[in-house]
Amino acid sequence: MLTTLPYHKTQLTLPIEPGPKVRILTPSNHDYTPEGAQEEIVRRALANPIASPPLSELVKGKQNIVIISSDHTRPVPSHINIPLMLEEIKKGNPEAKVTILVATGMHRPTTPEELVDKFGQKVVDEVPIVNHLSEVDEDMIFLGTLPSGGELWVNKVAVEADLLLADGFIEPHFFAGFSGGRKSVLPGVASRKTVMYNHNSTFISSPYARTGNLENNPIHRDMLFAAEKAKLAFILNVVINAKKEIIYAVAGDRVEAHLKGCQFVRDLVAATPIPGDIVISTNGGYPLDQNLYQAVKGMTAAEASAKAGAVIIMVAGCSDGIGGEAFYHQLADYPSPQAAMDTFLATSKEDTPADQWESQILCRLLIKHKIIMVTDPKWAQAVRDMHLDYAETLEKALAKAKAVKGEEAEITVIPDGVGVIVG
CATH class of the missing domain: 3.90.226.30 (LarA, C-terminal domain)
Incomplete structure (x- = not known):
């Protein structure tokens, strides 16, 4: 073999x-068999949000809705997630203006070709898409001081939204513990100065800033604070297999839904x-x-x-x-x-x-x-x-x-x- x-x-x-x-x-559960097809898994998560009203309810009365979505460096199946989120938004508020804010963090902007590959031509044609540029200070709004002492500056497209949502995926992360959830805001759409303070050498050296750990993790603590201050209201996070296929999804509250997804990943991929x-x-x-x-x-x-x-x-x-x-x-x-x-x-x-x-x-x-x-x-x-x-x-x-x-x-x-x- x-x-x-x-x-x-x-x-x-x-x-x-x-x-x-x-x-x-390999993890003991590496051959996990999902319950249903990819779209079905996402629909089921959206229909059963964790610690949150359904998305179709949250959008009522909101006119400026922003969805933070991962960039070209992340294998998030946004071509599945985003259309289903848009479907829920239209169900509850067909007149709402929706913008996708690409969470580039400190990466280069996602190219037009990569946007089509990520979201599909229909979404690119119909929904305004903005690349976050972390070094453009005039695009940022100050939201306070992080628990660690750094300044929190976040993209004004996110801050000025009537309702802030996020699409992403959860996997082990080598210093934030896990990806997904709060990471859509910091580092996703935060300013360069905020990201660099959060990623400082003292925090990176912390024994708690390790793969699969959230407890006492100073980097995670700042990220939670940033997501709260940015008023991230609802997340859709998926888990994917080695073929980049969705095998699990959570939707709802930025903290509770994310924690449930992290526990699923921990149980799925832990290995001796x-x-x-x-x-x-x-x-x-x-x-x-x-x-x-x-x-x-x-x-x-x-x-x-x-x-x-x-x-x-x-x-x-x-x-x-x-x-x-x-x-x-x-x-x-x-x-x-x-x-x-x-x-x-x-x-x-x-x-x-x-x-x-x-x-x-x-x-x-x-x-x-x-x-x-x-x-x-x-x-x-x-x-x-x-x-x-x-x-x-x-x-x-x-x-x-x-x-x-x-x-x-x-x-x-x-x-x-x-x-x-x-x-």
Whole structure:
């Protein structure tokens, strides 16, 4: 039985067969069978909102309704979610003006082609869509001070809505605990200065800012506050499988519905570590593996199942490159990961530069482990500049790893590093 690993929009075949020294780490419920087709699952969630009136009731009397929706870096099946949300809105208030605000966070704007791919041509033609631009200060409104002390600035399109809604999905997140819910506001549609304060080095270093954990998580605490101040009234969040198909959905209150969805994900994807001398991970394929920046998430799953000094092999297509100049230079401009880490930890919360949080986590991994990237050859030099190793194929990566750990090394394979909670 050969194992395949998602890579961009295709797959790579693991060149070794599972056995006593090659073990596959997947959640115990990875073969979960959903109750009904995708659209049926979403309709059922909307018909049974958690701690909230139905959406068709909430929209009554509202004239300016805004739906925050994830951007091109997230595999949210918005082409299913958004039309069903619009259907509920029209049922309760056919005259309401609806705007979609794309939660780009700190990412680049979603292109017209990507909008069509994400929402479908009909939605793009009929509904105004606005890309959030975090660096445009005049687009933001001040909403107070975060529990952590930072300033909360949120996109005025969201703040000025009569009713603020959000479409998204829930998966394990490597420092916010889980995606979805409150993350639609912060970092989704918050200003650059707010995001950078929330993602400061002290919070990223917190032992509570880890995959699958919300309790005492300082990043999550700020995000909850931001969603409350922005008056996020209703969410539709889905859970997807490895094929990017909806298998579960929650709708309703931004806190209660999200918590129920998080519990479902925790029960679904929790996995016991299989300590390995060599750990192979992925980012679940496109769109989550479109750059090295995003691929750090899958590496943290490998970290959670790696022996001391293990070699991590990360498989990611990186069709969109490294993930930004700032991210590149935050590692490449330093002689070692430790030198970069020392700089990050000495940076004040107010002065957190863009992408430092991702660089900090990557440095944490590189200080403990050798990391080999299997990706497009065009990024080989950039990968090496950032203190990772590079291999063009899985075969070559394994040969390099075994040269370090020996031919008898125990190998752990994580086919979907962003779809598992290891611990």
